[in-house]
Amino acid sequence: MGTGGRTWGLNPAWVLLRAVVMGALAVAMTACGGGGGGGAQENLVLTYDYGDANMTELLVLREQTLPAPRTDGLGSNTPHFEIVSGVLPTGMQLDSRTGVVSGRPTVVGRTSAVVRITVDGYSGHLDADLHLQVQPFYAMYLTDTVAGQIGLPIEGVTPQVPDSYDAGVTVRFALANGTRLPPGLSLNATTGAISGVPTEVGSFSAEIDASATHGDTRVTASTTLSFFIEPITDVFFLYDGFDVPGGAAVNVAPIVSKTGSDTFSGYRLANGADSQHGLRVDAATGVVTGTAPATAGRYEMEIEATLTRGSLTELRQATFTMIVY
Structure with a gap:
Protein backbone atom coordinates (compact mmCIF):
# COMPACT_ATOMS: atom_id res chain seq x y z
CA MET A 1 0.00 0.00 0.00
CA GLY A 2 1.17 3.54 -0.72
CA THR A 3 1.49 6.39 1.76
CA GLY A 4 0.58 10.03 1.55
CA GLY A 5 -2.07 9.37 -1.06
CA ARG A 6 -5.43 7.52 -1.47
CA THR A 7 -5.18 3.90 -0.46
CA TRP A 8 -7.51 1.13 -1.83
CA GLY A 9 -7.84 -2.40 -0.65
CA LEU A 10 -9.13 -4.55 2.16
CA ASN A 11 -7.79 -4.27 5.65
CA PRO A 12 -9.32 -6.52 8.32
CA ALA A 13 -8.06 -4.11 10.95
CA TRP A 14 -10.60 -1.60 9.68
CA VAL A 15 -13.63 -3.83 10.40
CA LEU A 16 -15.19 -2.01 13.32
CA LEU A 17 -18.09 -4.35 14.16
CA ARG A 18 -19.21 -7.83 13.30
CA ALA A 19 -22.08 -9.27 15.34
CA VAL A 20 -25.27 -11.26 15.04
CA VAL A 21 -28.20 -8.86 15.09
CA MET A 22 -31.67 -10.46 14.94
CA GLY A 23 -30.38 -13.29 12.78
CA ALA A 24 -28.42 -10.94 10.50
CA LEU A 25 -24.79 -9.97 10.46
CA ALA A 26 -23.89 -6.31 10.72
CA VAL A 27 -20.58 -4.70 9.98
CA ALA A 28 -19.19 -1.18 9.72
CA MET A 29 -16.95 -0.99 6.66
CA THR A 30 -14.28 1.67 6.62
CA ALA A 31 -13.85 3.79 3.54
CA CYS A 32 -10.66 3.04 1.63
CA GLY A 33 -9.04 6.43 1.87
CA GLY A 34 -7.09 8.48 4.33
CA GLY A 35 -3.89 10.35 4.89
CA GLY A 36 -2.55 12.87 2.38
CA GLY A 37 -4.89 14.46 -0.10
CA GLY A 38 -7.61 11.85 -0.40
CA GLY A 39 -11.09 13.06 0.38
CA ALA A 40 -12.75 11.59 3.47
CA GLN A 41 -15.54 9.06 2.99
CA GLU A 42 -18.01 7.99 5.68
CA ASN A 43 -17.92 4.46 7.00
CA LEU A 44 -20.60 2.07 5.68
CA VAL A 45 -22.76 0.25 8.24
CA LEU A 46 -24.25 -2.79 6.51
CA THR A 47 -26.69 -5.48 7.65
CA TYR A 48 -26.62 -8.63 5.52
CA ASP A 49 -28.40 -12.00 5.62
CA TYR A 50 -30.20 -14.65 3.55
CA GLY A 51 -33.13 -15.00 5.92
CA ASP A 52 -35.89 -15.21 3.28
CA ALA A 53 -33.84 -17.41 0.96
CA ASN A 54 -33.14 -19.86 3.78
CA MET A 55 -36.90 -20.32 4.20
CA THR A 56 -37.57 -21.04 0.52
CA GLU A 57 -38.65 -24.56 -0.39
CA LEU A 58 -36.88 -25.91 -3.43
CA LEU A 59 -38.19 -28.75 -5.59
CA VAL A 60 -35.93 -30.85 -7.77
CA LEU A 61 -36.12 -29.80 -11.46
CA ARG A 62 -38.28 -26.77 -10.70
CA GLU A 63 -36.67 -23.56 -11.95
CA GLN A 64 -36.62 -21.00 -9.15
CA THR A 65 -35.19 -17.66 -8.18
CA LEU A 66 -34.62 -17.23 -4.48
CA PRO A 67 -35.31 -13.96 -2.64
CA ALA A 68 -32.42 -11.53 -2.76
CA PRO A 69 -30.28 -11.21 0.37
CA ARG A 70 -31.01 -8.38 2.76
CA THR A 71 -28.37 -5.66 2.39
CA ASP A 72 -29.66 -2.82 4.54
CA GLY A 73 -27.38 0.21 4.45
CA LEU A 74 -25.84 -0.52 1.07
CA GLY A 75 -27.33 2.55 -0.54
CA SER A 76 -26.06 3.18 -4.06
CA ASN A 77 -22.77 1.42 -3.44
CA THR A 78 -21.72 -1.49 -5.63
CA PRO A 79 -21.55 -4.91 -3.93
CA HIS A 80 -19.88 -8.13 -5.00
CA PHE A 81 -20.90 -11.59 -3.84
CA GLU A 82 -18.95 -14.84 -3.86
CA ILE A 83 -19.12 -18.26 -2.26
CA VAL A 84 -16.17 -18.70 0.06
CA SER A 85 -17.06 -22.13 1.44
CA GLY A 86 -19.62 -24.86 0.87
CA VAL A 87 -21.74 -25.34 -2.24
CA LEU A 88 -25.10 -24.48 -3.71
CA PRO A 89 -27.49 -27.19 -4.94
CA THR A 90 -26.33 -28.66 -8.23
CA GLY A 91 -27.89 -26.64 -11.04
CA MET A 92 -28.14 -23.35 -9.11
CA GLN A 93 -25.89 -20.33 -9.45
CA LEU A 94 -25.03 -17.19 -7.50
CA ASP A 95 -25.28 -13.83 -9.24
CA SER A 96 -22.10 -12.04 -8.19
CA ARG A 97 -23.70 -8.61 -8.66
CA THR A 98 -26.98 -9.11 -6.79
CA GLY A 99 -26.34 -12.08 -4.51
CA VAL A 100 -29.47 -13.74 -5.91
CA VAL A 101 -29.39 -17.53 -6.24
CA SER A 102 -31.35 -19.06 -9.10
CA GLY A 103 -31.48 -22.08 -11.35
CA ARG A 104 -32.96 -25.54 -11.64
CA PRO A 105 -31.73 -27.94 -8.91
CA THR A 106 -31.10 -31.43 -10.21
CA VAL A 107 -30.07 -33.26 -7.05
CA VAL A 108 -32.20 -33.86 -3.95
CA GLY A 109 -30.64 -33.02 -0.59
CA ARG A 110 -29.40 -30.29 1.72
CA THR A 111 -26.53 -27.91 0.99
CA SER A 112 -24.80 -25.18 2.94
CA ALA A 113 -22.69 -22.30 1.69
CA VAL A 114 -21.11 -19.16 3.03
CA VAL A 115 -21.64 -16.16 0.76
CA ARG A 116 -19.35 -13.16 1.19
CA LEU A 126 -19.33 -9.73 5.62
CA ASP A 127 -20.32 -13.42 5.39
CA ALA A 128 -23.80 -14.95 5.51
CA ASP A 129 -24.88 -18.59 5.74
CA LEU A 130 -27.16 -20.02 3.09
CA HIS A 131 -28.78 -23.38 3.87
CA LEU A 132 -30.98 -24.89 1.16
CA GLN A 133 -33.03 -28.07 1.00
CA VAL A 134 -34.06 -29.56 -2.35
CA GLN A 135 -37.19 -31.69 -2.00
CA PRO A 136 -37.73 -34.81 -4.14
CA PHE A 137 -40.19 -35.17 -6.98
CA TYR A 138 -43.50 -36.66 -5.87
CA ALA A 139 -46.64 -38.23 -7.31
CA MET A 140 -49.13 -39.07 -4.58
CA TYR A 141 -52.53 -40.69 -4.95
CA LEU A 142 -55.11 -39.64 -2.36
CA THR A 143 -55.57 -43.26 -1.33
CA ASP A 144 -53.52 -46.42 -1.68
CA THR A 145 -56.62 -48.65 -1.70
CA VAL A 146 -59.25 -48.62 -4.43
CA ALA A 147 -62.47 -50.59 -4.03
CA GLY A 148 -64.75 -51.27 -6.96
CA GLN A 149 -67.39 -53.57 -8.31
CA ILE A 150 -67.23 -55.57 -11.47
CA GLY A 151 -68.90 -53.76 -14.34
CA LEU A 152 -69.08 -50.35 -12.62
CA PRO A 153 -66.81 -47.47 -13.74
CA ILE A 154 -63.84 -46.50 -11.59
CA GLU A 155 -62.96 -42.82 -11.82
CA GLY A 156 -61.15 -40.13 -9.88
CA VAL A 157 -58.00 -42.14 -9.13
CA THR A 158 -55.62 -39.31 -10.02
CA PRO A 159 -52.26 -38.44 -8.44
CA GLN A 160 -51.16 -35.10 -7.08
CA VAL A 161 -47.97 -33.94 -8.79
CA PRO A 162 -46.06 -30.64 -8.67
CA ASP A 163 -48.08 -28.02 -10.54
CA SER A 164 -45.21 -25.55 -10.65
CA TYR A 165 -43.09 -27.26 -13.29
CA ASP A 166 -42.59 -25.28 -16.48
CA ALA A 167 -43.05 -26.61 -20.01
CA GLY A 168 -39.46 -27.80 -20.08
CA VAL A 169 -40.21 -30.58 -17.59
CA THR A 170 -41.99 -33.70 -18.86
CA VAL A 171 -43.94 -35.83 -16.38
CA ARG A 172 -44.88 -39.39 -17.33
CA PHE A 173 -46.43 -42.45 -15.66
CA ALA A 174 -46.02 -46.17 -16.30
CA LEU A 175 -46.72 -49.50 -14.64
CA ALA A 176 -43.70 -51.09 -13.02
CA ASN A 177 -42.56 -54.39 -14.46
CA GLY A 178 -44.41 -57.37 -13.05
CA THR A 179 -47.46 -55.47 -11.82
CA ARG A 180 -50.83 -54.96 -13.46
CA LEU A 181 -54.09 -53.13 -13.06
CA PRO A 182 -57.38 -55.02 -12.80
CA PRO A 183 -58.53 -56.08 -16.29
CA GLY A 184 -60.63 -53.30 -17.79
CA LEU A 185 -58.68 -50.45 -16.14
CA SER A 186 -55.98 -48.35 -17.78
CA LEU A 187 -53.32 -45.83 -16.75
CA ASN A 188 -53.07 -42.44 -18.45
CA ALA A 189 -49.36 -42.02 -19.19
CA THR A 190 -49.58 -38.20 -19.10
CA THR A 191 -51.78 -37.53 -16.06
CA GLY A 192 -51.40 -40.74 -14.07
CA ALA A 193 -55.19 -41.08 -13.86
CA ILE A 194 -56.55 -44.62 -13.58
CA SER A 195 -60.00 -45.31 -14.97
CA GLY A 196 -62.14 -47.88 -16.71
CA VAL A 197 -64.65 -50.62 -16.00
CA PRO A 198 -63.26 -53.68 -14.18
CA THR A 199 -64.20 -56.98 -15.78
CA GLU A 200 -62.68 -59.41 -13.30
CA VAL A 201 -63.32 -60.02 -9.61
CA GLY A 202 -60.29 -60.23 -7.32
CA SER A 203 -57.45 -58.42 -5.55
CA PHE A 204 -54.74 -56.69 -7.55
CA SER A 205 -51.59 -54.72 -6.74
CA ALA A 206 -50.07 -52.21 -9.13
CA GLU A 207 -46.88 -50.19 -8.71
CA ILE A 208 -47.00 -46.88 -10.54
CA ASP A 209 -43.69 -45.33 -11.59
CA ALA A 210 -43.78 -41.57 -12.14
CA SER A 211 -40.91 -39.63 -13.67
CA ALA A 212 -40.02 -36.00 -14.35
CA THR A 213 -37.46 -35.27 -17.04
CA HIS A 214 -35.59 -32.14 -18.05
CA GLY A 215 -32.90 -32.56 -20.66
CA ASP A 216 -30.68 -35.43 -19.56
CA THR A 217 -31.88 -35.31 -15.96
CA ARG A 218 -34.61 -37.70 -14.85
CA VAL A 219 -36.05 -38.12 -11.36
CA THR A 220 -38.59 -40.72 -10.28
CA ALA A 221 -41.17 -41.55 -7.64
CA SER A 222 -43.11 -44.77 -7.12
CA THR A 223 -46.31 -45.67 -5.32
CA THR A 224 -48.22 -48.92 -4.91
CA LEU A 225 -52.00 -49.13 -5.19
CA SER A 226 -54.17 -52.05 -4.06
CA PHE A 227 -57.41 -52.78 -5.92
CA PHE A 228 -60.28 -54.87 -4.56
CA ILE A 229 -62.91 -55.68 -7.19
CA GLU A 230 -66.08 -57.25 -5.83
CA PRO A 231 -68.77 -59.20 -7.68
CA ILE A 232 -72.10 -57.60 -8.47
CA THR A 233 -73.85 -56.96 -5.16
CA ASP A 234 -77.11 -55.35 -4.01
CA VAL A 235 -78.71 -56.07 -7.37
CA PHE A 236 -81.74 -58.37 -7.26
CA PHE A 237 -85.41 -58.88 -7.94
CA LEU A 238 -87.94 -60.41 -5.56
CA TYR A 239 -91.64 -60.98 -5.00
CA ASP A 240 -93.45 -60.19 -1.76
CA GLY A 241 -95.38 -63.14 -0.41
CA PHE A 242 -99.14 -62.53 -0.28
CA ASP A 243 -102.51 -64.12 0.62
CA VAL A 244 -105.26 -64.49 -1.95
CA PRO A 245 -108.67 -66.22 -1.99
CA GLY A 246 -108.97 -69.28 -4.20
CA GLY A 247 -109.99 -68.50 -7.78
CA ALA A 248 -109.01 -64.80 -7.49
CA ALA A 249 -107.12 -62.95 -10.19
CA VAL A 250 -103.40 -62.54 -9.64
CA ASN A 251 -101.27 -59.65 -10.91
CA VAL A 252 -97.97 -59.20 -9.08
CA ALA A 253 -94.90 -57.23 -10.26
CA PRO A 254 -91.37 -57.93 -8.99
CA ILE A 255 -89.48 -55.53 -6.75
CA VAL A 256 -86.23 -54.66 -8.51
CA SER A 257 -83.02 -53.25 -7.01
CA LYS A 258 -80.28 -52.29 -9.46
CA THR A 259 -77.46 -49.85 -10.09
CA GLY A 260 -76.99 -47.46 -13.00
CA SER A 261 -77.68 -49.11 -16.33
CA ASP A 262 -78.29 -52.62 -14.91
CA THR A 263 -81.22 -54.38 -16.55
CA PHE A 264 -83.23 -57.53 -15.90
CA SER A 265 -84.70 -59.36 -18.88
CA GLY A 266 -85.89 -62.79 -19.93
CA TYR A 267 -88.03 -63.51 -16.89
CA ARG A 268 -89.16 -67.12 -16.93
CA LEU A 269 -90.09 -70.08 -14.79
CA ALA A 270 -86.97 -71.87 -13.64
CA ASN A 271 -88.46 -75.26 -14.49
CA GLY A 272 -88.82 -74.24 -18.13
CA ALA A 273 -92.61 -74.55 -18.17
CA ASP A 274 -94.90 -71.93 -19.70
CA SER A 275 -97.08 -71.79 -16.61
CA GLN A 276 -97.33 -73.15 -13.09
CA HIS A 277 -100.25 -73.22 -10.63
CA GLY A 278 -102.30 -71.46 -13.29
CA LEU A 279 -99.86 -68.51 -13.39
CA ARG A 280 -97.58 -67.14 -16.12
CA VAL A 281 -94.58 -64.80 -16.06
CA ASP A 282 -94.18 -61.91 -18.50
CA ALA A 283 -90.71 -62.25 -20.04
CA ALA A 284 -90.09 -58.50 -20.32
CA THR A 285 -91.46 -57.24 -17.00
CA GLY A 286 -91.51 -60.25 -14.68
CA VAL A 287 -95.17 -59.57 -13.83
CA VAL A 288 -96.97 -62.72 -12.69
CA THR A 289 -100.60 -63.00 -13.84
CA GLY A 290 -103.32 -65.62 -13.87
CA THR A 291 -105.92 -67.14 -11.55
CA ALA A 292 -105.16 -68.50 -8.09
CA PRO A 293 -105.87 -72.21 -7.59
CA ALA A 294 -109.24 -73.08 -6.03
CA THR A 295 -107.62 -75.30 -3.41
CA ALA A 296 -106.26 -73.59 -0.29
CA GLY A 297 -102.57 -74.01 0.40
CA ARG A 298 -99.09 -72.60 -0.05
CA TYR A 299 -97.88 -72.33 -3.63
CA GLU A 300 -94.34 -71.48 -4.71
CA MET A 301 -92.58 -70.93 -8.03
CA GLU A 302 -88.93 -70.32 -8.82
CA ILE A 303 -88.51 -67.49 -11.30
CA GLU A 304 -85.23 -66.53 -12.95
CA ALA A 305 -84.05 -63.60 -15.06
CA THR A 306 -80.89 -62.43 -16.77
CA LEU A 307 -79.03 -59.47 -15.22
CA THR A 308 -77.05 -57.41 -17.74
CA ARG A 309 -74.36 -54.88 -16.76
CA GLY A 310 -72.45 -53.60 -19.74
CA SER A 311 -70.89 -56.65 -21.38
CA LEU A 312 -71.49 -58.80 -18.29
CA THR A 313 -74.48 -61.10 -17.78
CA GLU A 314 -75.48 -63.10 -14.73
CA LEU A 315 -78.46 -65.29 -13.86
CA ARG A 316 -80.58 -64.19 -10.90
CA GLN A 317 -83.38 -66.16 -9.21
CA ALA A 318 -86.27 -65.37 -6.87
CA THR A 319 -89.03 -67.36 -5.16
CA PHE A 320 -92.64 -66.42 -5.76
CA THR A 321 -94.82 -67.42 -2.77
CA MET A 322 -98.63 -67.32 -2.66
CA ILE A 323 -100.96 -68.43 0.16
CA VAL A 324 -104.41 -69.41 -1.08
CA TYR A 325 -107.26 -69.48 1.46
Missing part, protein backbone atom coordinates in the same frame (compact mmCIF):
# COMPACT_ATOMS: atom_id res chain seq x y z
CA ILE A 117 -20.22 -9.58 0.32
CA THR A 118 -17.64 -6.88 -0.38
CA VAL A 119 -18.34 -3.32 -1.44
CA ASP A 120 -16.42 -1.20 -3.92
CA GLY A 121 -14.45 1.51 -2.15
CA TYR A 122 -14.65 -0.07 1.30
CA SER A 123 -12.43 -2.41 3.22
CA GLY A 124 -13.70 -5.45 5.08
CA HIS A 125 -16.30 -8.04 4.18
